[in-house]
Amino acid sequence: MRNIDVSEITAAVREMCIEVNHKLSPDMVGKLTDAREREESPLGRQILGQLIENMDIAREEMIPICQDTGMAVIFLEVGQDVHFTGGDIEDAVNQGVREGYTEGYLRKSVVRDPIDRVNTGDNTPAVIHYSIVHGEGVKITLAPKGFGSENMSRLFMLKPAQGIEGVKEAVIAAVADAGPNACPPMVVGVGVGGTFEKCALLAKKALTRNVNERSKIPYVAELEKELLEKINCLGLGPGGLGGRMTALNVAVETYPTHIAGLPVAVNICCHVNRHISREI
Amino acid sequence: MDRHISLPLSDADALSLKAGDYVYLTGELYTARDAAHKRMYDALNEGKELPVDIKGQVVYYLGPTPARPGHVIGSAGPTTSSRMDKYAPRLLDLGLKGMVGKGKRTQEVIDAVVRNGAVYFAAVGGAGALLSKCIKKAEVVAYDDLGTEAIRRLQVENLPVIVVIDSAGTNLYATAADKWRK
Numbered sequence: 001m002r003n004i005d006v007s008e009i010t011a012a013v014r015e016m017c018i019e020v021n022h023k024l025s026p027d028m029v030g031k032l033t034d035a036r037e038r039e040e041s042p043l044g045r046q047i048l049g050q051l052i053e054n055m056d057i058a059r060e061e062m063i064p065i066c067q068d069t070g071m072a073v074i075f076l077e078v079g080q081d082v083h084f085t086g087g088d089i090e091d092a093v094n095q096g097v098r099e100g101y102t103e104g105y106l107r108k109s110v111v112r113d114p115i116d117r118v119n120t121g122d123n124t125p126a127v128i129h130y131s132i133v134h135g136e137g138v139k140i141t142l143a144p145k146g147f148g149s150e151n152m153s154r155l156f157m158l159k160p161a162q163g164i165e166g167v168k169e170a171v172i173a174a175v176a177d178a179g180p181n182a183c184p185p186m187v188v189g190v191g192v193g194g195t196f197e198k199c200a201l202l203a204k205k206a207l208t209r210n211v212n213e214r215s216k217i218p219y220v221a222e223l224e225k226e227l228l229e230k231i232n233c234l235g236l237g238p239g240g241l242g243g244r245m246t247a248l249n250v251a252v253e254t255y256p257t258h259i260a261g262l263p264v265a266v267n268i269c270c271h272v273n274r275h276i277s278r279e280i
Numbered sequence: 281m282d283r284h285i286s287l288p289l290s291d292a293d294a295l296s297l298k299a300g301d302y303v304y305l306t307g308e309l310y311t312a313r314d315a316a317h318k319r320m321y322d323a324l325n326e327g328k329e330l331p332v333d334i335k336g337q338v339v340y341y342l343g344p345t346p347a348r349p350g351h352v353i354g355s356a357g358p359t360t361s362s363r364m365d366k367y368a369p370r371l372l373d374l375g376l377k378g379m380v381g382k383g384k385r386t387q388e389v390i391d392a393v394v395r396n397g398a399v400y401f402a403a404v405g406g407a408g409a410l411l412s413k414c415i416k417k418a419e420v421v422a423y424d425d426l427g428t429e430a431i432r433r434l435q436v437e438n439l440p441v442i443v444v445i446d447s448a449g450t451n452l453y454a455t456a457a458d459k460w461r462k
Contacts, residue, residue: 041460043302043442047404050440054410063409064345064355067428105354107345107428117315119427148360148382148405180453181360181383183405235461239404240383241442242456272406 001081002136004280006092009084009140012278013096016142017072018104020276021064024055027211028187028273031248035185035238044243048185051238051271066272069106070144072097072126073204079135090128098122109147129201143208143275149186149268152178155200158262164219167192167264168227174266175231175247180240183270187211188231188250191265193257203267206251208275215252224250248273287436288336289377289399297399297443299450304438305401309338309380310421313359315429317367324370331422332431335375340403342380343428344412353418353434355408358382361400365389372396380441384453394449401441414439 024032032055036048058065074093084092101108101123110124111117133139154174158166171190178186191202214221227250237243248271257263281300285293287307297303310332312320320330341361345354361368361381368379369392377398382405385393393400403411417435424430444452 050404050407050410054404054407057413058355058409061409062348063351063412065409066406067343067345067355067357067408068359069345069355105346105348107343107354109343109428119429121427151360179384180402180405181362183382233462235457235459237457237460239402239442240453240456241402242458242460244460270406 001083003083003085004138005086006084006089007086008280009089009092009138010096010099012140012280013074013093013142014100014103016140016276016278017097017100017106017144020142020144020274021069021104021106022062023059024065024272025275028248029055031211032271035245035248039238039243039245041237041243043241044238044245047238047241048245064106066146067107068109068146068148069101070146070274071110072123073143073145074126074128075141075205075208076128076130077133077139078130079137080132081136082138093126093128094124097124097126138280139277140280141208141275141277146270146272149178149182149270152182153203153267154265155196156264157196158264160260160262162262164223166262167223168230170264171227171250171266172230174268176234178268179236182268183272184236184240185238185245185248185271187248187269187271187273188227189267189269190227190250190252191267192252192254192263194255194263195258196263198255199263199265200267202253202255203265206253207267207269207273209251211249211251211273217254220252220254224252227252284438287338289338291397294377294399295397295447297446299443299446299452301443303401303441303443305338305441306437306439307435309340309434309436310334311340311342311344311432311434313341313343313429314363315426316423316431317364319423321367321370334371336377338378338380339371339376340380340434345408345428347418353412353415356412356415357408358403358405361385368392372398385445390445390449390451393445394447397447399443399447400445402444403439403441411439
């Protein structure tokens with residue numbers, strides 16, 4: 001068994017909040033650079049050029065990449081031989097978010113109640129997904145989620161008879177409907193299978209995958225490639241103002257499901273697809 | 281066509297802008313997003329005055345990140361305009377001349393743009409660091425308690441935007457994809 005003081009978690013979350021909002025991961029930078037090369041629309045190329053310049057300014061001058069610095073979504077994979085000391089783990093994570101968003105001059109975008117809508121003033125609480133894994137380490141993945149694209153995400157409870165064609169239609173419909181609202185070029189996370197909530201979580205998790213990686217399941221990898229190609233035939237383009245580069249990547253995660261169901265969740269993210277992981 | 285336009289937006293300039301024009305805006309505009317719009321709308325419903333005179337003005341749908349010391353403002357890109365669709369026609373009918381945001385608008389908003397000879401511009405979503413460089417001055421002028429959602433008066437210089445809906449009702453989003461669809 002290993003003891004981990006929760007103050008270590010707080011410090012890590014704090015640093016990750018600041019880093020991830022100013023510096024896109026190398027895989028995302030590569031995709032955007034590549035998209036500018038491949039875009040055929042002149043206006044689309046100009047917009048992609050602005051997005052690349054924006055990333056440089058953000059990193060060099062410590063101005064957040066986007067003003068929507070998101071709601072902090074955190075995946076916490078905790079080794080089953082870990083014993084947390086020094087306080088409550090949930091409080092420790094939220095303290096890290098509080099410190100990161102306050103000291104990092106990030107936007108406070110969280111309201112305490114969905115109806116009365118009073119801002120909590122420190123971007124807490126985070127949305128935390130825990131999983132218990134083998135070993136005595138802790139892996140923290142932080143993916144702050146902006147809501148321009150979150151609002152365009154969709155969940156479909158398909159019939160098994162609709163099969164893989166139904167999945168494709170659902171994803172394309174969600175992306176086409178999102179259009180310019182979701183700040184294309186987008187990254188599309190798709191969950192297929194499980195239950196209502198499980199497939200939404202799969203879609204969210206898919207967004208944290210390295211955008212250069214394909215699924216290890218051969219038919220799923222093919223599906224990802226086909227969906228990306230189809231999405232990039234929609235013509236929406238950067239900013240939704242016309243062009244080829246509507247999506248930078250499609251990542252699909254699957255899970256066993258019920259004999260009666262085929263849930264499909266489409267979690268859309270803009271080109272500011274922020275994700276960062278750290279192991280403790 | 282590339283255009284350089286001064287703010288506040290004159291009636292003549294508003295009428296001359298066409299969907300697809302690439303425009304650099306220079307001058308003063310106001311920020312307001314969800315909470316400020318709701319408050320303005322409630323104020324109007326209660327027969328009260330708006331906290332700023334919106335006649336002839338342009339509103340930028342923006343909630344910036346806090347400014348670092350020595351900076352005018354933090355990251356400052358557009359938010360999704362459709363959430364303001366409920367409120368926009370009323371403000372346009374009261375003289376609001378332009379809106380800067382991103383994303384689709386309802387037919388009611390398009391009709392109000394036409395009726396009032398106004399313009400809807402899009403700025404590039406997710407380019408908040410770049411766009412912040414065009415903001416030379418920022419001050420909160422109303423609803424300070426709303427934090428990032430307060431109404432701010434901004435002095436901008438060459439803020440790059442694209443005309444999406446013009447005063448004739450032409451909507452660039454409706455046709456932009458056609459040319460590139462396969």
